[in-house]
Amino acid sequence: MTSRNSDGRSENEAAGESAARDYSSTLFLPQTDFPMRAGLPQREPELLARWERIDLYGQQRKEGEGRPRFVLHDGPPYANGNIHIGHALNKILKDVVVRSQGALGHDSNYVPGWDCHGLPIEWKIEEQYRAKGKNKDEVPVVEFRQECRAFAEGWIDVQRAEFKRLGVEGDWSHPYVTMSYDAEAQIAREIVKFASNGLLYRGSKPVMWSVVERTALAEAEVEYHDHTSTTIYVKFPVTGYRESDATAGGLPKGLKPASEADDIHLFPSYEGASVVIWTTTPWTIPGNRAIAFSKDVTYAVYEVTEAPADNWAKVGEHFILADKLAGEVFKAARVTGWERRKEVDPTHLVCAHPLAGVEGTKGYFDFPVPVVAGDFVTEETGTGFVHIAPGHGADDFNLYIAERLGEVPHTVGPDGRYYDHVPLFAGHRVMDDKGKDGDANDAVIKALAAADKLIARGRLKHQYPHSWRSKAPVIFRNTPQWFIAMDKDIAAADGSSTKGDTLRARALGGIAGVDWVPASGENRITGMIENRPDWVVSRQRAWGVPIAVFVKDRGDGTVEILRDEQVNRRIADAFAAEGADAWYKEGAARRFLGNDYDANEWTKVDDILDVWFDSGSTHAFTLEVRADLKVNRAFTGGPDRVMYLEGSDQHRGWFHSSLLESCGTRGRPPYDVVLTHGFVLDEQGRKMSKSVGNVVAPQEVIKSSGADILRLWVCASDYSDDLRIGPEILKTTVETYRKLRNTLRWLLGSLHHYREAERIAYADMPALERMVLHRLVELDATVREAYAAFDFKRVNAALTAFMTSELSAFYFDVRKDALYCDPISSVTRRACLTVLDEVFNRLVVWLAPILPFTAEETWLSRFPSETGSVHLVTFPETPAKWRDDVLADEWRKIRLVRRVVLGALEVERAAKRIGSSLEAAPVIHVTDPNLFTAVSAVDLAEVCITSDAHLVPDEGPSGAFRLPDVPGVAVVAAKAVGEKCARSWKISPLVGTDPEFPDVTPRDAMALRELAAARRAAE
Structure with missing residues (x-):
């Protein structure tokens, strides 16, 4: 142009x-x-090559020597595919931070990193196996792990080139990767620290389990999507009440028949009443062991007085329901008439399992089902009662254990099938290998209907947890896993501990000392830490760093962890030399235990660590060991700072795991500043999707417009x-x-x-x-x-x-x-x-x-x-x-007047009364004394780019040009008088007054003389 x-x-x-x-x-x-x-698409690669040729990164490090340090620690992306627009946003923000902090006078450093372990990469190798008809289980684990490593290495190279093309400056020649041998050794050392301070333990709890991927998942590995579930209303017949809350042998004692239960407000004629529960997971009914109610909800016995003859809920039946939900329950059950008989306090009620006594169950379900108070029960949906399957939910488990109601049952295996010991349902699947609903729900519903314990069923669309890798729904199942305790006092090296010095307390204290950008991030992560359960850190997979400890069975369902510095050192040294593959090689147990321990007595744990533990430990093998990343104070205070910068989802991911790992082992967060960004949507605010066709690929933007446009x-x-x-x-x-x-x-x-x-x-x-x-x-x-x-x-x-x-x-x-x-x-x-x-x-x-x-x-x-x-x-x-604030204010006034003049000239130009502004000599009428004083001090013709201008201290004629938002200024666009300068185009009566240059103004004549003199002097 x-x-x-x-x-x-x-x-x-x-x-x-x-x-x-x-x-x-x-x-x-x-x-x-x-x-x-x-x-830019052609020029930018040339500049990238130049930066590499002149070692720009190395020069920046030399320039930064002695300055306060600002280290941006890279949240490692996953090495398993081309980068997308979210990656581009993240890396560009990081680069802007690093470059700007350097320009502000810091030694600002960036070392890129990659997350290389875990399911996403393992899943890709398994897909390749399936395509070739290979069985993963028949491949030696070390060989499989080596294929995972090679896969990650390939994608690191691809992503490195794509990140560099964005203009991101960093130590690309020496990145950190979680699968490097030194990193794997340090990750192993970090988990051993939790074993040493008493926070690592093996327990049997319900965890989110991916049937598709056959492993436990942490909250950070789960995303919530719409899911349509089958819902059922189930009758639990009241059989009696608890005389006392005391328990014996893990089971309620002092049971009385319902006919004698006067103090629970049930008349003898209502001894057939049932507590009704509602659930979105029918398959969990075989795992039921209790019912929860709320002390803040009013309950009553309702009698069905009218209903269709073929209805599940029959006339004459008595149901115990929350008053506020009774109407909705009867509507779902197609009950057309009912009467409230009497209020009920469920505190001591005991029910029978709905499948108790059913033929073919061999007494499996013939146990009392106590009704207990739970603070998570509400009267927003359902019946006001929650069925408790302690093996299939965190709230269920915690309440069941707190009430000491017995052993938590195991009903569903890792493949989503009921175990063989579960009558009626053995072999039925909750979910298949592709994440689709199995036949378990239908089997349970049919059994309940046959037992006359079902009163209604339906469908509900709601938010449900899905694995963020396979995108399949997850289930909750009770399984032995390794946990890091949130609320146990942390043991010192000598075994002593301070009351209240827990991982949760340390993390909450550390959060307050961090700068959160935006500030709302502090409340977000605080709420997550306050409410999170113990950290499940074990995964039943092959590609990752193992929980490198040995255990001995105590015989009571718990294990003792071997704590021996010599053994731990041998493990870490081997990992540093050979990688974590050393753990899986033949003879590993004998090699690490040495002659001090019996390999038949101590068992090597083969579960791998949650990949979030890997990335949460990155500070330990980067910030604390690399000379170019070390800061000169203990992370808090002082001029040096460490920043973590990722998407807002990392409050439950990397920010979260890094906080817990560092607080558990070092007593403080690993960062001083945490910056979070949002996600990238299309122009209509929709999530990007290949099927919708609204994906914006950074590679395409760079190809057509250049990386600076993205930036x-x-x-x-x-x-x-x-x-x-x-x-x-x-x-x-x-x-x-x-x-x-x-x-x-x-x-x-x-x-x-x-x-x-x-x-x-x-x-x-x-x-x-x-x-x-x-x-x-x-x-x-x-x-x-x-x-x-x-x-x-x-x-x-x-x-x-x-x-x-x-x-x-x-x-x-x-x-x-x-x-x-x-x-x-x-x-x-x-x-x-x-x-x-x-x-x-x-x-x-x-x-x-x-x-x-x-x-x-x-x-x-x-x-x-x-x-x-x-x-x-x-x-x-x-x-x-x-x-000069006074001068700036004067020029603000001058520009106001100039705007009115330019507006008047534009009208003249549009009417073709003038061509260029130099043909004008406007008369500017100003009544505002402040404006008049300001514009009197400047050459208005120069400021308004006219050949002349005249300032008049009056209102001006009625037909003059005015702007409503600039009162006191009126402009009459008069034409300039004189001849046109052949050099500057200004119209002036002075053109022709210089005999040597008769076609230019005296100013231009002087310029010509000086220029000629300068050229002669240069010759």
């Missing part, structure tokens, strides 16, 4: 109109090789919320970039004529130049504060507005005449060039973290260098003396 002045002339026209007199060569027009068209989009967005991207948004971003680039290009072209020897001192500058320097002071504060607060949107908005509205649309426009046409000696011209130099030296450095490629290209265009880079420059200091 051709740049145009406000007077309507193109710069080429300005240069060429008087070609006959050769005045074009006398104009100081911008000269630069910096292209108008960016060509500008990131920094123009509010990353604290979900971000949107799509064709229209990118189109707007490209247009914004074009304007910024044109500003930089004009700066470079104009500075071609700058000479340091012609620099003008601040005190000698015109008011307009001093006003621009004032704005640099303000911007310097804004940019520094915003970068320090990681508010990149504010930086981007401030710089974009300054470059487009204040520089290009105002200052450059006003000063083009002086820059192009003034004599060499002109103070105005020299002052403008001095200011442009100051603007350039700050603007390009301020922009560098956001647009690293464009800033580098711009910088090198002015300061060519074999090894130099804008990314080695810190933000320059801006003299405080440049600040």
